[in-house]
Amino acid sequence: MISEIDNNYPQQNKILRWLSINKYHFIGWAAFLFYEIIVVGFYTGKFGVLGAYIFHYALNISIFYVHSLLVLRYGLICKKQIIWRIPLFLILEIAVYLFIMYFAYAFINKDTHIINTKEPLIDLPFFLGGIFRAGYFIIFGTAYYFLITFIKERKKTEGLEQQRLNNIIQIAKSENAFLRAQIQPHLLFNTLDFIYQNAKENSPVAAETIIAISAMMRYAVDSKHKEEFIELGDEIDQVENLLNLHQLRANHTLQIRFWYDDEVRSEKIIPMILITLVENIFKHGNLTEQSKPANITVAIHENTFIIETSNAYKINNSVIKRAGTGIENIKKRLEYSYGTSAELKYYFDDNEHFNVKITIKK
Amino acid sequence: MKFTCIVIDDEIHAINGIKSYINTLSNLELVKVYSDPLQALTEIGSGPDVDIIFMDVDMPMISGIELAKALRHKTDKLIFTTSHSKYAYEAFEIFAGAFLLKPYTFARFAETINRLFPKSTNLPSVNIKKEEDYFFIRNKNENNNLIKVRYHSIIAVESLQNYVRIYTQQEIIVSYIGLAEIREILKENSNFTQAHRSFIISKNHIEKVEANTLKMTNNLIVNLGNNYRDEILAYIKDKTIKTGRS
Numbered sequence: 001m002i003s004e005i006d007n008n009y010p011q012q013n014k015i016l017r018w019l020s021i022n023k024y025h026f027i028g029w030a031a032f033l034f035y036e037i038i039v040v041g042f043y044t045g046k047f048g049v050l051g052a053y054i055f056h057y058a059l060n061i062s063i064f065y066v067h068s069l070l071v072l073r074y075g076l077i078c079k080k081q082i083i084w085r086i087p088l089f090l091i092l093e094i095a096v097y098l099f100i101m102y103f104a105y106a107f108i109n110k111d112t113h114i115i116n117t118k119e120p121l122i123d124l125p126f127f128l129g130g131i132f133r134a135g136y137f138i139i140f141g142t143a144y145y146f147l148i149t150f151i152k153e154r155k156k157t158e159g160l161e162q163q164r165l166n167n168i169i170q171i172a173k174s175e176n177a178f179l180r181a182q183i184q185p186h187l188l189f190n191t192l193d194f195i196y197q198n199a200k201e202n203s204p205v206a207a208e209t210i211i212a213i214s215a216m217m218r219y220a221v222d223s224k225h226k227e228e229f230i231e232l233g234d235e236i237d238q239v240e241n242l243l244n245l246h247q248l249r250a251n252h253t254l255q256i257r258f259w260y261d262d263e264v265r266s267e268k269i270i271p272m273i274l275i276t277l278v279e280n281i282f283k284h285g286n287l288t289e290q291s292k293p294a295n296i297t298v299a300i301h302e303n304t305f306i307i308e309t310s311n312a313y314k315i316n317n318s319v320i321k322r323a324g325t326g327i328e329n330i331k332k333r334l335e336y337s338y339g340t341s342a343e344l345k346y347y348f349d350d351n352e353h354f355n356v357k358i359t360i361k362k
Numbered sequence: 363m364k365f366t367c368i369v370i371d372d373e374i375h376a377i378n379g380i381k382s383y384i385n386t387l388s389n390l391e392l393v394k395v396y397s398d399p400l401q402a403l404t405e406i407g408s409g410p411d412v413d414i415i416f417m418d419v420d421m422p423m424i425s426g427i428e429l430a431k432a433l434r435h436k437t438d439k440l441i442f443t444t445s446h447s448k449y450a451y452e453a454f455e456i457f458a459g460a461f462l463l464k465p466y467t468f469a470r471f472a473e474t475i476n477r478l479f480p481k482s483t484n485l486p487s488v489n490i491k492k493e494e495d496y497f498f499i500r501n502k503n504e505n506n507n508l509i510k511v512r513y514h515s516i517i518a519v520e521s522l523q524n525y526v527r528i529y530t531q532q533e534i535i536v537s538y539i540g541l542a543e544i545r546e547i548l549k550e551n552s553n554f555t556q557a558h559r560s561f562i563i564s565k566n567h568i569e570k571v572e573a574n575t576l577k578m579t580n581n582l583i584v585n586l587g588n589n590y591r592d593e594i595l596a597y598i599k600d601k602t603i604k605t606g607r608s
Contacts, residue, residue, distance in 0.1 A: 185446065186446060189446075189465070193373075193379070193464035193465040194376075195465075197375040197376070197379040198375065210465060211465060211466075211467055214464075243522075244522070247523070251502070252502060252527065261587050261589065291581065293583075297585070
């Protein structure tokens with residue numbers, strides 16, 4: 001007994017689920033039937049027997065689903081065969097429709113009169129009326145088919161787009177993870193320490209360079225500079241490291257000077273402004289002429305914060321001609337964070353030095 | 363009196379590095395080195411107290427932080443030597459005296475020791491007979507050979523991080539020495555003054571004074587730092603001829 005109930009449960013659940021999945025169909029048909037039977041019935045003042053409604057709507061709704069779910073689905077399945085499949089299926093479904101009608105009226109209704117109290121003539125108008133009614137629901141069915149196909153396609157493309165984005169994110173993540181797995185900070189700095197310890201006796205310059213690059217790597221690994229505002233001192237240290245590294249590599253021949261007073265170290269600023277400018281100088285600047293040193297100046301004058309760089313540039317430097325995709329980038333970031341209170345200018349002066357001047361009003 | 367030290371690190375190159383640093387400083391005495399943190403835990407726990415424990419944070423079997431908690435009472439100062447900066451907060455919690463981020467230089471090491479034991483200063487004091495009018499210094503531009511520098515020929519000294527660039531009337535010398543040490547050498551001589559945090563200049567060789575800059579006799583332009591400006595401007599004012607006409 002109990003087991004029977006248990007067995008019934010899934011069955012019941014299935015039906016409930018089916019009803020709930022298809023609830024819009026029931027609501028849709030209920031609205032349609034209400035319109036056709038009640039509204040049209042009152043308008044024309046004619047009502048049929050219950051059997052007539054049940055039979056005809058069962059038949060019409062069936063052709064609707066047969067047409068949308070079977071005829072069109074299998075008729076359109078292969079592009080080359082559409083030309084014969086669709087007409088054939090159409091004729092077939094209408095034929096079956098007419099046959100059921102004919103059968104119902106000729107045999108079932110004849111004795112029982114459950115469909116119609118009268119006995120209609122089964123003649124040409126009878127069949128034409130059937131064809132009209134069948135066509136009516138076939139058109140609905142067609143509309144329904146294209147509607148669900150359209151929705152399905154849209155969902156599919158949305159899904160594809162979503163998946164594409166997910167893929168991109170996944171790839172980016174995994175690349176990042178890969179890089180991280182490759183260079184764990186722990187491994188990186190322990191290795192640098194190992195090289196440093198081995199180099200410092202025989203090649204003090206190499207050892208020093210390792211110290212400088214370690215300091216730079218540590219800054220890169222640290223997450224501090226990913227915040228919106230940082231203390232300028234942190235970036236000044238990074239610039240000093242960069243200068244040190246380049247000087248070591250160039251045997252201390254580079255003509256570049258970094259002017260700042262210790263007071264500016266505690267200033268807050270968005271990151272990667274100063275360091276980007278200095279990197280640009282190393283990339284594009286000519287630092288070999290003693291009479292033309294590059295200058296980096298950071299200062300505060302009456303609540304205005306100034307960063308200035310000035311350097312001679314490499315001749316034949318094609319990059320300089322489209323001066324500053326990097327600088328334009330800085331400009332945008334300044335604008336984003338400071339609005340109109342920050343200003344960036346760049347120009348060539350009379351000494352053919354390339355100058356950048358950033359002012360930020362506090 | 364020497365400070366007794368213990369080193370705990372699982373990597374041999376790191377141990378060798380710190381050993382050589384400790385041996386270089388005359389006021390430190392290395393008592394024992396452990397490459398096995400568990401051994402360190404049992405032996406130090408039952409041994410005598412020491413002045414400094416240098417300890418790696420990232421070691422096998424037991425975390426350096428745990429080990430530090432267990433051994434903190436056995437040592438006066440605790441110094442973490444690590445490649446991680448992420449342990450900084452935990453280190454402060456158990457009163458680690460300092461942090462040495464690997465790789466670190468001897469200068470950084472000595473500076474840390476001096477900070478923790480301020481009374482026993484370690485700085486290799488610069489010993490120069492001041493009565494001479496010159497000194498010798500290694501010139502990186504000439505294979506680190508010693509070169510004679512006469513005080514009166516020095517125009518300016520520029521700091522290049524761990525190096526300095528000395529501008530003399532004859533040449534430019536690059537040497538592996540800090541600007542602070544040069545300042546020590548030159549401080550007896552009133553002709554030298556600091557013009558900027560990265561520049562020491564010779565007053566004799568100032569050629570021209572502009573709003574915020576000095577032009578030296580070799581055409582070197584030096585900006586005036588906020589902290590040094592007043593002194594220099596006062597000196598120049600002192601030397602300025604006043605005509606009495608306004």
